[in-house]
Amino acid sequence: MPANFPEIWLDRVIRNMEQGNVAPWLDGIPEMSADVMTLGENTKTEQNIIHVPLSDFEAEVLINNNTYPIPVQMYDDGSVQIVLDKYQTKVVTISDDQAMGASHDRIDDATKGTTLGLTKNKYAKAIHSIAPLSLTPNTPILQATGPENANGRKILIYDDIVRLKTALDDTETDEEGRRLVLSTDHWNDLLLDRKNFGNQLIDYVKGKPAPVISNFELFSYIKNPFYTITRDGAGKITAAAKLPFGTIPTATDQRASIAYHVNNIAKKTGNTKQYFVAAKDNPKGQTNDLAYRHYFVATPFRAKYLAAIV
Numbered sequence: 001m002p003a004n005f006p007e008i009w010l011d012r013v014i015r016n017m018e019q020g021n022v023a024p025w026l027d028g029i030p031e032m033s034a035d036v037m038t039l040g041e042n043t044k045t046e047q048n049i050i051h052v053p054l055s056d057f058e059a060e061v062l063i064n065n066n067t068y069p070i071p072v073q074m075y076d077d078g079s080v081q082i083v084l085d086k087y088q089t090k091v092v093t094i095s096d097d098q099a100m101g102a103s104h105d106r107i108d109d110a111t112k113g114t115t116l117g118l119t120k121n122k123y124a125k126a127i128h129s130i131a132p133l134s135l136t137p138n139t140p141i142l143q144a145t146g147p148e149n150a151n152g153r154k155i156l157i158y159d160d161i162v163r164l165k166t167a168l169d170d171t172e173t174d175e176e177g178r179r180l181v182l183s184t185d186h187w188n189d190l191l192l193d194r195k196n197f198g199n200q201l202i203d204y205v206k207g208k209p210a211p212v213i214s215n216f217e218l219f220s221y222i223k224n225p226f227y228t229i230t231r232d233g234a235g236k237i238t239a240a241a242k243l244p245f246g247t248i249p250t251a252t253d254q255r256a257s258i259a260y261h262v263n264n265i266a267k268k269t270g271n272t273k274q275y276f277v278a279a280k281d282n283p284k285g286q287t288n289d290l291a292y293r294h295y296f297v298a299t300p301f302r303a304k305y306l307a308a309i310v
Contacts, residue, residue: 009276009290010273010274012111013114013115013272013274013292016111016115017115017118017119017272017294023119023123023126023127023221024219025127025179025181025219026123026126026265026298028262029262029265029267030267031267031268031269032050032052032266032267032268034051034052034268035050035051036048036049036050036084036270036271036295037049037050037051038271046086046293047083047084047086048083048084048086048271048295049081049082049084050081050082050084050268051079051080051081052079052082053079082268082299083297084268084270084296084297085122085295085296086293086294086295087118087121087122087293087294087295087296088291088292088293088294089114089117089118089291089292089293090291091275091289091290091291092114092289092291093285093287093288093289093290094287094288094290095287095288096279096288111290111292114290114292118292118294120223122294122296123221123223124223124245125245125296125298126296126298127221127224127225127258128223128225128245129245129297129298129299129300130258130265130298130299130300131225131258131306131308132242132303132306132307132308133241133242133303134241134242135237135238135240135241136303138303139303139304139306139307139308140164140167140168140170140171140307140308141227141237141256141308141309141310142160142163142164142167142237142308142309142310143231143235143310144156144157144160144186144189144309144310145157145159145163146160155189156186156189156257156309157189158190158193160309161180161213161216164180164214164216164259164307164309165178165214167307168261168305168307171304171307173261173304174261174263174305175215177261177263178215178216178217178259178260178261179216179217179218179219179259179260179262180216180217180218180219180258180259181219181220181221181257181259182218182219182220182221182257183224183255183256183257184220184221184222185255216259224255224256224257225242225245225255225256226242226243226247226253226255226256227241227242227243227253227254227255227256227308227310228241228243228250228252228253229252229253229254229310237310240308240310255310256308256310257308257309258306258307258308259306259307259308259309260300260305260306261305263305264300264301264302264306265299265300265301266297266298266299266300266301267298267299268296268297268298269295269296270294270295270296270297271293271294271295272292272293272295273293274291274292275289275290275291275292275293276288276289276290
């Protein structure tokens, strides 16, 4: 086995994660310029952290942050400390034949499931973090108003996107830079609405879905978060709360489409680490053991310029 095996494989995995982006709705959002610091390296409590100027954030977002919540600590020097989310793979066993050599095809074949698992989970967490925490005057959450389908879900119609636009207009969200990440149910609703949308959902120049409708750049994602919804007697939403990340939704919880402004979203990629034990050092299993750890975070700068529709 080549002596440089760990370095070659790790570099290739990092490259595949960068090039195999499965979240085009994050494209164009710059990485925060803060340097990543590692605390407790090679211990169970290892963390990747960044220090960000306090002026970049509003306290409401930090106090009510959207998912775990992201651990945040304020400092007297006018900055906040953000702990990046940690993603760890289970150990994968690789035979000597699989591990021998460093061709890209061999590496990709052995690590395909690993890179796919890391990217799927970190982007599912990202859209969950970006989604508004609850219904507030600054974070509207609307109800689709189309006819009910066979499952009792109200279908998303063109008028609902216009209503969402109006709701963000009312929060003074800049018109340029708005994105709407539709749930797959809502995307399919629009595909069936040929009268209003026709071929608008496909950008034939780019050869992929990337339309702009009602000032929203539209995307679709399969892992959008769920909300618990409270309605009054007339069916109007009076309260909405996002389910914590990883919570199994009930039959009455609803998956949402998420709207945001690109300038209100922060993201940061931390370190990617590889753990490897060669078969010669593993007499019990007699296999090469391989695992990865990756750090990433995405979060709104403020609890505003965000919206959802269920």
